[in-house]
Each structure stands twice: as structure tokens, then as C-alpha cells.
Amino acid sequence: MKWANVKLIWLRELRDQLRDRRTLFTVAVLPVLLYPLMGMVLLKVMPFSQQQPVRIWLIGSERLPESPPLLVRPTPTAERQFAGFDDEQVDATQRLEFAPPQSPADATAEAEAAIEAGLYDAVVYFPPDFSDDLADFQQAFKHPGGRRAPIAVNVPSPHIYFDTSRDKSRVARDRVEEALRRWREEIVRETFRASNIPVVITHPFDVHTSDLAELATRRALIWS
Known part of the structure; x- marks a missing residue:
């Protein structure tokens, strides 16, 4: 299979996905709205459970x-x-x-x-x-x-x-x-x-840890 054909199929599938408004909303818009909302709810619930x-x-x-x-x-x-x-x-x-x-x-x-x-x-x-x-x-x-x-x-x-x-x-x-x-x-x-x-x-000793993951990877894990 030639790369030109692969590129053509990929572009066609991408165009079809972008035409579907529901898919576009689910992939691009919903996470932007949902994750901050979930974070706000969690911040509200945690003090309530503690107080x-x-x-x-x-x-x-x-x-x-x-x-x-x-x-x-x-x-x-x-x-x-x-x-x-x-x-x-x-x-x-x-x-x-x-x-x-x-x-x-x-x-x-x-x-x-x-x-x-x-x-x-x-x-x-x-x-x-x-x-x-x-x-x-x-x-x-x-x-x-x-x-x-x-x-x-x-x-x-x-x-x-x-x-x-x-x-x-x-x-x-x-x-x-x-x-x-x-x-x-x-x-x-x-x-x-x-x-x-x-x-x-x-308490004879302490344990020190070092996280070697890159900053971008740690940020991605927060939203996963």
C-alpha cells in the first residue's frame, strides 16, 4: 500500500468525522466543559465531607x-x-x-x-x-x-x-x-x-522519592 493512498484514506476519514457534529462535540467540546466542572464539584465536595x-x-x-x-x-x-x-x-x-x-x-x-x-x-x-x-x-x-x-x-x-x-x-x-x-x-x-x-x-530513616516523568506526562495523567 502506498503512503499516498494511506494519506488519502486518513484525510477522508478525518473529513467524515469533522462533518459529524455529535462526534466533534464529544471529542473537542465536551471535555473542555466537563473536566473543569468535575474539578469544581470535587473541590466543593471535599470540604463538605471534612466539615x-x-x-x-x-x-x-x-x-x-x-x-x-x-x-x-x-x-x-x-x-x-x-x-x-x-x-x-x-x-x-x-x-x-x-x-x-x-x-x-x-x-x-x-x-x-x-x-x-x-x-x-x-x-x-x-x-x-x-x-x-x-x-x-x-x-x-x-x-x-x-x-x-x-x-x-x-x-x-x-x-x-x-x-x-x-x-x-x-x-x-x-x-x-x-x-x-x-x-x-x-x-x-x-x-x-x-x-x-x-x-x-x-523513625530511624526517611524515604526520599524522585518522579522522573516529564511535566507534560504528569499533566496528561491528571486529565486521564
């Missing part, structure tokens, strides 16, 4: 250790909130309520009923022995003479109940997990400091 108020019920949080705290009062008259977050943002986007310690069976039943009824967006259950076992775990790192006792304490895990089919419940779950993660990291740092262990041992 919508959620209700979180904490069961058995009364005996949690005071240092480091999981819950704080921004002001003496304010309600307790998760530590480590911007006070104004947290106060406007979440409501915490509390219940006394309960047995695992009772807590599970009440948490499931509360989530199914829509009374709360997430429920956090702390087992009755959580605080004592956590204190024993921290104490196990300390031993006279610089020697440390074997770690034989198993700290029970807090349990988060939520409904993944509800947007607000997923947002509440994410906030609880982030609060517990920050609190756990602070417990590790405080335990190491009290045991004269360098905190840097938990």
Missing part, C-alpha cells in the same frame, strides 16, 4: 490515662474533644458523648443498636481493663539498674463501630482512627522518654 458534623459515642473512656491525654477541654467550660486537633475546627465538626464502662457483650449490643438507629455516626468502646493493662505495659519498660523486664502485657484493643454505607459514619470512623493513631504515637514517645530510650528509634 460535616458527626456524633461519636465513647464507652468506657472515663479511666483513660491523663498523660498523654486522648481527650482534652479547650477551655474550662468547653466539652471534651480529641487532643491534637485544631480546637475551632473540631468543636464545629464533631460532638462527643460518653458512657460508663460496660462488659464487651453489653457494649457491642448497645453500639450496634445505636449505629443502626442512626443515633451516632461512630461508637468507640474501651474494654474495662484497657487503662490498667496500658499502664502495666508502660511500666514494663522501666526496671532498676537500666535492665528492662520482659514485655508480657497484652493491651486490649479499642473497638470502633460504624456504618460504611453512610458518609457521615465513614467520616466519623476516619476521625476516630486519626485521633487514636496520634494518641498511640504520643504514648510511644512518652514511654520511651520515661525509659531513657531515644525516640528516634521509632
